[in-house]
Amino acid sequence: MNKKPIGILGGTFDPIHYGHLRLAEEMLELAGLQQIRFIPTGNPPHRDTPQVPAKHRSQMVQLAIADQPAFVLDEREVKRTAKCYTIHTLQELRAELGKDQPLCLLMGGDAFLQLHTWHEWEKILGLAHIVVGFRPGFTLEERIHSATPALQQHYQQRLCDVNYLSQHAFGGIAELAIPKLEISATLIRARVAENRTIRYLLPAVVANYIYQHNLYTPC
Numbered sequence: 001m002n003k004k005p006i007g008i009l010g011g012t013f014d015p016i017h018y019g020h021l022r023l024a025e026e027m028l029e030l031a032g033l034q035q036i037r038f039i040p041t042g043n044p045p046h047r048d049t050p051q052v053p054a055k056h057r058s059q060m061v062q063l064a065i066a067d068q069p070a071f072v073l074d075e076r077e078v079k080r081t082a083k084c085y086t087i088h089t090l091q092e093l094r095a096e097l098g099k100d101q102p103l104c105l106l107m108g109g110d111a112f113l114q115l116h117t118w119h120e121w122e123k124i125l126g127l128a129h130i131v132v133g134f135r136p137g138f139t140l141e142e143r144i145h146s147a148t149p150a151l152q153q154h155y156q157q158r159l160c161d162v163n164y165l166s167q168h169a170f171g172g173i174a175e176l177a178i179p180k181l182e183i184s185a186t187l188i189r190a191r192v193a194e195n196r197t198i199r200y201l202l203p204a205v206v207a208n209y210i211y212q213h214n215l216y217t218p219c
Contacts, residue, residue: 004034005102005165008093008128010077010086012185013040013057014050015210016064017202019183023133026178027106028070031131031162035070036106039089042078051189052215054078063205085119090127102169103128109140116148125154128170133178140175192216 009024016038024036040057041050050057058075065071076092077084086105093103105128112132115121124130132140144155160172183201191198193216198207210216 002166003100003102004032005104005129006093006097007031007033007036007104007106007131008039008090009036009106010039010041010089012050013038013061014052014185015057015060015188015202015206015215017183017185017188017206018200019181021064021203022181023108023178024071024106025068027104027131027133027176030176030178031104031165031174033070033104035072037072037074037093038065039074039076040078041084042080056209056213056215060206060209063209064203066205087118087120087123087127090124094127100169102165104131104165104174105129106131106133108132109134109138109143112140113143113147113151116151122150122154125158125171125173129160129165129168129172129174131165131174131176133176135180136177189216193218 007024007027009020011020013020027033028036038061040054040061042054058073058078062073065073077089090103090105097103105124107130109132112130118124134140140155144152147155155173158171158173160174162174164172165174188198188201192210198210
């Protein structure tokens, strides 16, 4: 088997910004992905409730990715009323796309080191690969000792290169060195609340949407 993988990038995207988009673009290229599905979360179990409703977060993602054909909005989680767990999303995608389609769950190094706190986390690698982006000069190997023994074991046994991702449907852990843009959704929300500019932190169409709908402004 040799199929281009489909990437899965979840998050609250509250709002989506250039940090998300640059990470996705780098992973698309470096991991040889055919597509990345942006999946805004609806009711995240590990994070605070998003500041703005799902309909706004989804629309901002759609605006942000409109000019990149390989980026696709997937709204399955924002349509759920129950807690959104990654394992359930991956099970749905696997059922829809078939057993032979490689899937890659995309995340940063900090998220990977907390993977053991996710619901049914050990089942994830039976459904998808995990592709971890980290800043150049840093590797997971330097920090994996801080993880649980079970996660350390998975890391040591499953670490692979990017070629493995297209040759197998799931089960690998790949690392990619990706420069990180020092932009956060928290910073953007704070600047909007303080009536400060957010230009060049996120696409202009997203900034315009925020202003048009008075998002992140104090009540």
